[in-house]
Amino acid sequence: MNIYVLASISAFLTGLFFGYFVYSKGRNNAKNKFFSIGSILTGIWCLLPLFLVIFGDNKKSLYSARVIYMFASFVPSVWLSFMFSTVERRNTRIIFSSYIVSSLFALLSFHPLFIKGTIKFAPFFCVVPGPLYFLFIVFFTILFIYILINFCIEYKVSNGYKKHQIIYLIWAFIIGVLGGIIHFLAAYIHKEPFPHDFVVIIYTLIVTYAIVKYRLMDIAVVITRTTIFLVTFSLVLGLPFLFVALGKDWLIKLLGQNWWIGPLILMAALGTSGPFIFFYVEKRIVSILLREQRRYQDALRRAAVDMTRIRNLQQLLDFIIGLFNNAVRVSHSAIYCLDSKTSRFTLKAGINLKNEQPPSIDIKNPLINWLENKKEPLLYEEIRHKAEDNPDSVFKELKEQMLNLNATVIVPCILEDKLFDILILGDKLSGKIYTHEDLNNFSELGREVALATENALLYGNIEEEVRQRTNQLIEVQKQLVQAEKLATVGTLAGGVAHEINNPLTAILTNVQMLLVDAEKLDSDSKESLTLIEEATKRCRTIVQKLMTYAKKPLESGELSDIDVLNILKKVISFLGYQLEQENIKIITEAKEGEYLITGSQNELEQVFTNIILNARDAIKKIKKSGVISVSVSKNNDWIEIKIKDDGIGIPKEIMPKIFDPFFTTKDVGKGLGLGLSICQAIVEKHKGTITVESELNKGALVTVRLPIAKAKIGKHPQTISKTAG
Numbered sequence: 253m254n255i256y257v258l259a260s261i262s263a264f265l266t267g268l269f270f271g272y273f274v275y276s277k278g279r280n281n282a283k284n285k286f287f288s289i290g291s292i293l294t295g296i297w298c299l300l301p302l303f304l305v306i307f308g309d310n311k312k313s314l315y316s317a318r319v320i321y322m323f324a325s326f327v328p329s330v331w332l333s334f335m336f337s338t339v340e341r342r343n344t345r346i347i348f349s350s351y352i353v354s355s356l357f358a359l360l361s362f363h364p365l366f367i368k369g370t371i372k373f374a375p376f377f378c379v380v381p382g383p384l385y386f387l388f389i390v391f392f393t394i395l396f397i398y399i400l401i402n403f404c405i406e407y408k409v410s411n412g413y414k415k416h417q418i419i420y421l422i423w424a425f426i427i428g429v430l431g432g433i434i435h436f437l438a439a440y441i442h443k444e445p446f447p448h449d450f451v452v453i454i455y456t457l458i459v460t461y462a463i464v465k466y467r468l469m470d471i472a473v474v475i476t477r478t479t480i481f482l483v484t485f486s487l488v489l490g491l492p493f494l495f496v497a498l499g500k501d502w503l504i505k506l507l508g509q510n511w512w513i514g515p516l517i518l519m520a521a522l523g524t525s526g527p528f529i530f531f532y533v534e535k536r537i538v539s540i541l542l543r544e545q546r547r548y549q550d551a552l553r554r555a556a557v558d559m560t561r562i563r564n565l566q567q568l569l570d571f572i573i574g575l576f577n578n579a580v581r582v583s584h585s586a587i588y589c590l591d592s593k594t595s596r597f598t599l600k601a602g603i604n605l606k607n608e609q610p611p612s613i614d615i616k617n618p619l620i621n622w623l624e625n626k627k628e629p630l631l632y633e634e635i636r637h638k639a640e641d642n643p644d645s646v647f648k649e650l651k652e653q654m655l656n657l658n659a660t661v662i663v664p665c666i667l668e669d670k671l672f673d674i675l676i677l678g679d680k681l682s683g684k685i686y687t688h689e690d691l692n693n694f695s696e697l698g699r700e701v702a703l704a705t706e707n708a709l710l711y712g713n714i715e716e717e718v719r720q721r722t723n724q725l726i727e728v729q730k731q732l733v734q735a736e737k738l739a740t741v742g743t744l745a746g747g748v749a750h751e752i753n754n755p756l757t758a759i760l761t762n763v764q765m766l767l768v769d770a771e772k773l774d775s776d777s778k779e780s781l782t783l784i785e786e787a788t789k790r791c792r793t794i795v796q797k798l799m800t801y802a803k804k805p806l807e808s809g810e811l812s813d814i815d816v817l818n819i820l821k822k823v824i825s826f827l828g829y830q831l832e833q834e835n836i837k838i839i840t841e842a843k844e845g846e847y848l849i850t851g852s853q854n855e856l857e858q859v860f861t862n863i864i865l866n867a868r869d870a871i872k873k874i875k876k877s878g879v880i881s882v883s884v885s886k887n888n889d890w891i892e893i894k895i896k897d898d899g900i901g902i903p904k905e906i907m908p909k910i911f912d913p914f915f916t917t918k919d920v921g922k923g924l925g926l927g928l929s930i931c932q933a934i935v936e937k938h939k940g941t942i943t944v945e946s947e948l949n950k951g952a953l954v955t956v957r958l959p960i961a962k963a964k965i966g967k968h969p970q971t972i973s974k975t976a977g
Contacts, residue, residue: 255447256301256377256444256447256449257301257302257305258447259298259301259447259448259449259450259453260298260299260300260301260302260447260449261299261302262449262450262453263294263295263298263449263450263452263453263456264295264296264298264299264302265295266291266295266452266453266456266457267291267292267293267294267295267296267298267452267456268291268292268295270288270291270456270459271287271288271289271290271291271292271295272288272292274287274288274291275288275289282333282337283334283337283338286330286331286333286334286337287334287459289330290327290330290331290334291456293323293324293326293327293330294327294428294452295452296320296323296324297320297321297323297324297327298449298452299320300316300317300320300377300378300379301377301447301449303316303317303320304316304317304370304372304377305372305377310369310370313370313372314367314369314370317367317370317379318361318362318366318367319361321357321361321366321367321379322358322361322362323358325354325355325357325358325361325388326351326354326358327392328350328354328391328392328395328396329347329350329351329353329354329395331395331396331399331425332346332347332350332395332398332399333347335399335402335403336402338403338406338417338418338421339402339403339405339406339418341402346398350395353391357384357388357391360384363382363384364382365382365383365384366382366384366385366388367379367380367381367382367385368380368381368382371442378435378438378439378442378444379439380439381439381440385439389436392432392436393429393432396425396428396429396432397429399425400422400425400426400429403418403421403422403425404422406418407419407422415683416683416684420458420459421459423458424455424458424459425455427451427454427455427458428451428452428455430451431448431449431451431452431455432448434448434451435448499514503515558571559571559572559700559701559704562704562708563707563708563711563712563715564708564712565589565600565705565708565709565712566600566601568704568705568708569587569589569600569601569705570601572587572601572675572701572704573585573586573587573601573602573603574603576675576677577603577604580677580680581680581681581682582660582677582678582679582680582681583604583678583679583680583681584602584603584604584605584606584658584676584677584678585602585603585604585675585676585677585678586599586601586602586603586605586609586657586675586676587599587600587601587602587673587674587675587676588600588612588613588673588674588676589672589673589705590615590671590672590673591612594612595614595615595616596612596613596614596615597612597613597615597620597673597674598611598612599611599612602676604678605658606658608658609657609658610656610657613657613674617653618646618649618650618653619649619650619653619654619657619662620671620674622646622650623662623664623666623671623674624664624666624669624671627664627666627669627695628664628691628695629661629662629663629664629691629694629695629698630650630654630659630661630662631660631661631686631691632651632654632655632659632660632661633660633685635647635650635651635654636651639651657676658676658678659676659677659678660677660678660679660686661675661676661677661686661690661691661694662674662675662676662677663675663677663694663695663697663698664698665698665699665701665702665705666698666699666702667699667702667703667706670702672701672702672705672706673698673701673702673705675694675698675701752791752795753792753795756788756791756792756795757792759784759788760785760788760789760792763781763784763785763788764785766781767781767782767785811850811851811852812850812851812853813848813849813850813961814848814849814850814851814852814853814856815846815847815848816847816848816849816856816884816891816893816958817842817847817884819853819856819857819860820840820860820882820884820893821840822857823857823860823861823864824838824840824864824882826861827861827864827865831864831868831880834868834872834877835876835877835878836868836871836872836877836878836879836880837878837879837880838864838879838880838881838882839879839880839881839882840882840883840884841881841882841883841884842883842884842885843884843885847884847886847891847960848960848961849891849938849958849959849960849961850938850959850961850962851938851958852934852938855934855937855938856934856938858930858931858934859931859934859935859956860893860895860956862928862930862931863895863931863954863956864880864882864895866928866954867880867895867896867897867899867952867954868880868897869899870897870899870900870901870951870952871897871898871899871900872899873899873900874899874900874949878897878898878899879897879898880895880896880897881894881895881896881897882894882895882896883896886960887957889959889960890940890957890958890959890960891957891958891959891960892955892956892957893955893956893957893958894953894954894955894956895953895954895956896951896952896953896954897951897952898951899951899952900948900949900951901946901947901948901949901950901951901952902944902946902948902952903948904947904948907944907946910928910944911928911929911932912929928942928944935956935958938958938959939958939959940956940957940958940959941955941956941957942954942955942956942957943955
């Protein structure tokens with residue numbers, strides 16, 4: 253066996269191994285398929301020296317050469333298809349024409365016009381070319397030049413990892429063409445300075461390097477480890493045989509008939525140390541290949557501790573984006589956070605983003621569903637390949653979403669099965685690809701990001717709640733001051749009303765005395781005095797009501813039997829004029845009789861006054877006039893008072909809060925938020941209940957239920973209907 257045969261076998265095995273391996277990793281991917289077929293056909297072409305050695309007979313040698321060239325005829329066309337699948341363009345006319353020409357050459361390969369014979373100038377081997385052989389060289393040259401031109405064009409327009417892939421492919425095909433030139437020239441000059449099949453091996457190794465470094469077909473680490481394994485154990489098993497081949501005579505002289513002990517000891521030593529050599533070499537080479545990943549992985553791990561210390565959400569997100577941008581060194585990055593109020597993931601931070609970066613992602617987006625279910629990062633290249641293999645699958649939609657988000661990698665940040673954030677990463681500035689180890693580390697860091705985000709959100713919510721409570725306390729303090737002022741005014745009002753009542757009595761007495769001698773007065777004077785008398789009586793009535801309303805409840809807290817209907821009549825009478833001026837009618841419906849309860853009249857007046865005034869405010873919010881209906885009825889041992897309005901109503905979401913102290917929907921300065929809270933306290937003090945039913949824009953119904961005073965029986969009722977105001 254000479255060096256040309258060794259190169260032939262090595263080139264064939266290299267093409268066969270990588271061709272089959274790549275095909276098995278992507279059977280439906282066009283790029284993988286054409287690379288595999290091209291590598292295997294090129295390897296078969298390289299078997300020519302081996303077959304010329306095996307078949308010593310000229311006829312058999314010629315037949316084997318023609319069979320090999322039948323396969324070789326399709327090599328240019330297959331690599332042309334590989335080029336088109338790599339640059340993601342397609343020219344059906346050129347591809348179809350190339351396969352037609354390849355088929356013609358395959359059919360003519362058995363004719364003397366193509367190959368006349370074979371030459372064996374040991375150790376060199378070649379074919380004797382016919383006239384058509386030169387045309388095959390022209391065909392080969394034109395297609396490979398066309399392939400290189402298209403790769404160069406793609407290199408100019410591409411960027412990132414693909415640009416680096418293309419440059420390696422350009423160099424690989426240049427070397428491949430060089431090997432073809434050496435092979436073709438040998439057929440004419442009968443000289444081959446060195447085995448051109450070694451050039452084919454170099455070509456395969458360069459493409460493999462592109463695969464390892466730039467993930468051309470997504471089999472980087474597997475190919476690296478497989479290659480290390482093959483090289484290591486080839487040396488381990490091959491060295492003893494090489495030792496025997498080169499040093500057998502020396503061993504016989506040294507050891508005599510036991511010369512075989514030397515190779516046996518060497519084989520045992522190498523067999524024992526082989527696994528250790530493999531693991532050591534693998535560790536060293538993989539650490540070199542993943543040197544960059546190791547660097548930023550350490551930076552990310554250190555930063556993960558700092559993330560948990562940042563309490564402000566926006567500062568945290570800016571820190572995370574800056575961390576990825578600086579540690580991983582990507583072209584751009586962004587982070588989307590879940591906004592539970594809008595049910596969308598909103599863009600919160602980013603670096604070097606494009607203008608068309610979407611501001612938000614709907615929670616029902618297929619991309620969100622995929623991330624929540626799979627809980628693993630998405631790599632655009634993988635999704636794109638899967639979309640090409642399965643055009644009708646979900647991968648097509650995922651591909652479009654990733655393009656829309658300008659994402660090379662999407663990292664879900666998940667904690668306890670809940671998706672908190674989405675990290676968007678662009679290409680690495682180095683042009684290198686994202687490995688599976690990168691994605692695994694991103695997954696781990698994603699959980700840290702989710703935890704830090706949850707902590708920041710929790711802290712932010714607590715901080716916001718404290719801020720709100722503080723503002724509420726400040727507002728409550730202002731309102732309490734105002735309430736104290738109102739209480740003081742109420743007290744003063746009682747005193748002022750008492751002071752006013754005295755001169756009013758004097759005026760009324762004098763007017764009535766003058767009217768006694770009305771016969772002596774003219775008609776105009778008599779009419780004036782009558783008007784003064786009526787106005788004075790009206791003023792006295794108002795002052796008496798004001799004095800009654802301002803009266804404090806008994807300090808002893810003693811309760812008495814009171815009639816609820818009478819209380820309501822007094823309240824309606826007191827508020828009637830004011831409501832009439834605001835175009836609001838009060839309709840009262842009750843059955844005549846006693847509605848006795850045990851309680852405080854002053855406190856219940858306060859309750860009903862507050863409810864009616866709230867009804868008035870609700871009406872005035874949406875219209876200029878309205879109706880307030882008040883009904884009183886007995887139900888077993890209870891008296892029910894229902895006050896209904898046709899105002900704006902109460903939104904469903906705030907219904908649970910309406911009895912909370914200081915909760916109000918009125919404008920600032922127009923309500924303290926204490927009304928219904930005090931009403932509820934007073935009603936419950938009387939062992940009753942107060943409830944509210946309402947729909948937005950459909951008014952509200954307030955129901956007060958008070959227990960009937962014990963041992964009291966009302967008169968037989970007669971239905972009446974009364975309209976006041």
